[in-house]
Amino acid sequence: MNKKLVYLFSILFLVVIVLAACGGETDDAASEEGNDDGTSEETEETVTLTLAENHPEDYPTTIGNEEFARLVEEKTDGRYEVEVYAGGQLGEESEVLEQVQLGTIELARVNSIPLTQFSDEIGVLSMPYLFDDEEAKWDKLNGEVGQELLGTLDGSGLVGLTFYDSGERSFYNSERPVETPEDMEGLQIRVQSSDLAIAIVESLGASATPMEYGEVYSAMQTGVIDGAENNFPSYYTSNHYEVAEYFTVNGYQGTPEVLLGSEDLWDDLSDEDREAFTEAAMESVDVQREAWAELTEESREAVIENGNELVEVEDTDEWREAVQPVYDEFGDQYSEWIDRLTE
Structure with a gap:
């Protein structure tokens, strides 16, 4: 082979090498910048968040949590993905609240009553006969006033996202049917350990006995107390219906649950993601409330089938009048919020 041919073959070989190298760079660039359809092959790392729930997996608040997680x-x-730990796996509500404040747990569902230690204003939701009906209640809680009330947690290490349904609380006892406040006279009723809870029961003429929830069944069974107060599902699932035959459906109190996050989490989120979390929380409410309604109806049917007597109070006017002393005693500290929630 003469020198000219050798030279030509050498040139061709170099051209092939250069083209191959260029082709490799193009492929690498495509894998970094995107595919033919414009989507990126590189994805951001998923951040996994923890949500603490002390109710069982099939409970309405847990069902709401799962819907919130899906929507987030x-x-x-x-x-972002949210893992829900139900059944109190991460501790009791008081322990969970501390961990959320510290940022070691990012999200939680708690009752609003323990939140009064961080926001006095939220206590307004425990006032008796605060709302005329369920529609009025949820219009307010899901609206601007409800969001502002959650905003009173600012500075506590907690961020309120939305309210969940925990039903309406009513009275039940082992002694007699209770139709009017006068029928409460002389009954010994278990209450939560709070001045407001005690004042409500005493305004109705009964004696209030603060007691741990786990002691209520045996206390009614042995006659230490005559009754207690709670919602239908709790009355049924706690088996209190076995030792307290009479349930008065008067819905005197409807303290809601709260879905909340830690301020540490909130500070790390972009404005766009904060909006996404808020929307997810608000949109999960319908699913949670539907699950609550189903559980309430199932519980109601079960206690009726058991032979318990349900006293339906259609007109609560005289009950509202009877608890007026509670508003005289506690109303001033909540006056602004009472006006806004009931206007």
């Missing part, structure tokens, strides 16, 4: 993942395009 959907609205953030998978950048």
Whole structure:
């Protein structure tokens, strides 16, 4: 082979090497910048968050939590996922609240009553006969006033996202049917350990006995107390219906649950993600409330089938009049919020 041919072959070989190298760079660039359809092959790392729930997996608040988790993942395009730990796996509500404040747990569902230690204003939701009906209640809680009330937690290390349903509380006892406040006279009723709870029961003519929830069944069974107060599902699932035959459906109190997050989490979120989390929380309420309604109806049917007597109070006017002393005693500290929630 003469020198000219050798030279030509050498040139061709170099051209092939250069083209191959260019082709490799193009492929690498495509893998970094995107595919033909414009989507990126590189994805952001998913951040996994923890949500603490002390109710069982099939309980309405847990069902609401799971819907919230689904919506968060959907609205953030998978950048955030929420793992729900039900059944008190992460501790009791008081322990969970401390961990949320510290940021070691990012999210939790708690009752609003323990939150009064961080926001006095939230205590207004425990006032008796605060709302005329369920529609009025949820219009307020899901609206601007409800969000502002959650905002009173600012500075506590907690961020309120939305309210969940925990039903209406009513009285039940082992002695007699209770139709009017006068029928409460002389009954010994278990209450939570709070000045407001005690004042409500005493305004109705009964004696209030603060007691741990786990002691209520045996206390009614042995006659230490005559009755207690709670919602239908709790009355049924706690088996209190076995030792307290009479349930008065008067819905005197409807303290809601609260879905909340830690301020540490909130500070780390972009404005866009904060909006996504808030929307997910608000949109999960319908699913949670539907699950609550189903559980309430199931519980109601079960206690009726058991032979318990339900006293339906259609007109609560005289009950509202009877608890007026509670508003005289506690109303001043909540006056602004009472006006806004009931206007």
